[in-house]
Amino acid sequence: MLKIEQLTGGYSQTDIIKDVSFSVSRGEMFGILGPNGSGKSTLLKMVSGILAPYSGSISIKGKPIKSYSAKELARIIAVLPQHSSEAFSYSVKETVSLGRYAHQEGWFHTWSGKDEEIVWQVMEQTGVAMFADSLLHELSGGERQRVSLAQALAQEPEILLLDEPTNHLDLSYQKDLLDNLKGWTRNTGLTVISIFHDLNLAGLYCDRLLLLDRGRIKSMDSPNEVLREEQIAQVYQTSIQKQPHPKVPAPQMVLLPETEGNQTEEKLIDESLLQVSDEYIMLRSPQHLRTMSSGVVGSGIGWHRNFINRHVGKDYDCSDHRSEMADYIKKLGFEPGETVGMMTAVFLEDASFTFLKEEGFSILVVVTAGVGNAVDASRSKVHSSELVPGTINIWMFVNGELTEEAFIQGIMTATEAKAKALHELMVRDPLTGTIATGTSTDSILIAATQHGSKMDYGGTVTPLGKLIGRGVYDCTLEAVGKSRKRVKR
Ligand SMILES: Nc1ncnc2c1ncn2[C@@H]1O[C@H](COP(=O)(O)OP(=O)(O)OP(=O)(O)O)[C@@H](O)[C@H]1O
Structure with a gap:
């Protein structure tokens, strides 16, 4: 659809664009990225043909751009410029109607039924039909942006060029606009070439991205390839981290703010922060901790500062345990979004905890363990899927910085140490009679301050894994021992 070869150009004989070549296919959504300037x-x-290049060529549908008249070009290409705050006293409908100019034939430019139909159609699509008679200066910045888009669409272009189209749009209109553009590329074959400042939106919606660096192509590829951490950090001269999008396979780039200097003094997470009552074991951290957990509330990966292991009776109704637990957390005066909450039927005075230190880092392990509901994971097929309280809950707080890999390996190490403790204690699955590996509702939490020594790994023989292995094994032995004694009494 569009082919650019060795394009060089700029202003007053200064090269701004240097030797740029790329092509865009019909129906493609193509994003242009790059820092300011x-x-x-x-x-x-x-x-778009507004600025003539010094050298190189641009061809559209196989013909040089120079061979098209202005009117012919306007029937193929529509441009949505960077938003300007100027607003003339035209009505919305009049403004959008200007987009039909390229399609009007002859000297008298008669307004046809088709022109009218298309103008209303694009005003509906961009959500401005309700302002049809309003004057442009009466609209908000975002509404005016949508009017400009409607005007561009009224041209019925084959190629739409957009300069920062989401500028001035609120979140829902950004999404609507990009969903619509994407839909049009798929359904009508519209080709979209758009400048983006928001790397995440570009990565979410574009088929390919072109990254410009001082007028040259730094990279041109799929979003995942172009949005590489080191490349973006280098071109934009800033600290950035790449993460997977939680729902779709698109990269998301997050800024890493400079926090040095305004950091409050780091407080050690140790047993002095634990509060144990009949109702719950709680740890309130002075700072948010990076967490990976399977709690009833706050599960998955996140940042949390309150940790609650709550005692519930054996007859606790598990049918809507998540919202019931969230309500409970609110009643305690905490924000569920800041809290990891677990439940146990174990008496909390039987909890076991230990604080272990190594060169440069330390961990606090807290375990509550009831094994009446023990299961051998290799034979769990014989069990029903019903959730019953009676569980081993493991908390691990690490004073140190962990990679995602270390979080996962830490959980593996803890699970292995727990299984070993159950083996040592000959805890059996009551249905199979074989040695149990856990219970059917075990929960685990690993939380790290993300300050201090960095630990890349948490496997069994790493410094972190050694502390986790020992701490979880010892605490599980002790907690199961205490709870068994109580059952015997
Ligand atoms: N009309 C002009 N006359 C002279 N120089 C210009 C003109 N327009 C832009 N420039 C210069 O060309 C360079 C590139 O500008 P351009 O607007 O293309 O960058 P950009 O990547 O779109 O930037 P931004 O992200 O800030 O919109 C800048 O150094 C700018 O000062």
């Missing part, structure tokens, strides 16, 4: 708008001006 890297030449994105200049490139778009050349592609």
Whole structure:
């Protein structure tokens, strides 16, 4: 659809765009990225024919751009410029109607039924039909942006060039606009070439991205390839981290703020922060901790500062345990979003905890363990899937920085140490009679301050794994021992 070859150009004989070549296919959504001043708008001006290049060529549908008249070009390409705050006293409908100019034939430019139909259709699509008679200056910045888009669409272009289209739009209109653009590329074959400042939106919606660095192509590929941490950090000169999107296979780039200097003094997470009552064991951390857990509340990966292991009776109704637990946390005066909450039928005075230190880092392990509901994971097929309280809950608080890999390996190490303790104590699965590996509702938490020594790994023979293995094994032995004594009494 569009082919750019060795394009060089700029202003007053200064090269802004240098030797740029790429092509865009019909129906493609193509994003242009780059820091301020890297030449994105200049490139778009050349592609739209507003600015003549010094050298190189641009061809559209196989013909040089120079061979098209202005009117012919306007029937193929529509441009949505960077938003301007100027607003003339035209009505919305009049403004959108200007987009039909390229399609009007002859000297008298008669307004046809088709023109009218298309203008209303694009006003509906962009959500501005309700303002049809309003004057532009009466609209908000985002509403005016949508009017400009409607005007561009009224041209019925085959290629839509957009300079920062989501500028001034609130979240829901950003999503609507990009969903619509994506839909049009798929359904009507519209080709979209758009400048983005928001790398995450570009990564979510574009088929391919072009990254400009001081007027040259730094990278042009799929979003996942272009949005590489080191590359973006280098081109944008900032600290950035790449993460997977939680729902779709698209990269998300997050800024890493400079927090040095305004950090409050780090407080050690140790047993002095534990509060144990008949109702719950609680740890309130002075700072947010990076967590990976399977709690009833706060499960998955996150940042939390309150940790509650709550005692519930054996007859606790588990049918809506998540919302019941969230209500309970609120009643205690905590925000469920900041809290990891677990439940246990074990008497909390039977909890076991230990604080272990190594060169440069330390961990606090807390275990509550009831094994009446023990299961051998290798034979769990014979059990029903019903959830019953009676469980081993393991908390591990690490004073140190963990990689994601270390979080996962720490959980593996703890699970192995727990299984070993159950083996040592000959805890049996009551249904199979074989040695149990856990219970059917065990929960685990690993939480790290993310300050201090960095631990890349948490496997069994790593410094972190050694402390976890020992701490979880010892605490599980002790907690199961205490709870068994109580059962005997
Ligand atoms: N009309 C102009 N005359 C002279 N120089 C210009 C003109 N427009 C832009 N420039 C210069 O060209 C360079 C690239 O500008 P351009 O607007 O293409 O960058 P951009 O990547 O779109 O930046 P931004 O992200 O800030 O919108 C800048 O150094 C700018 O000062």
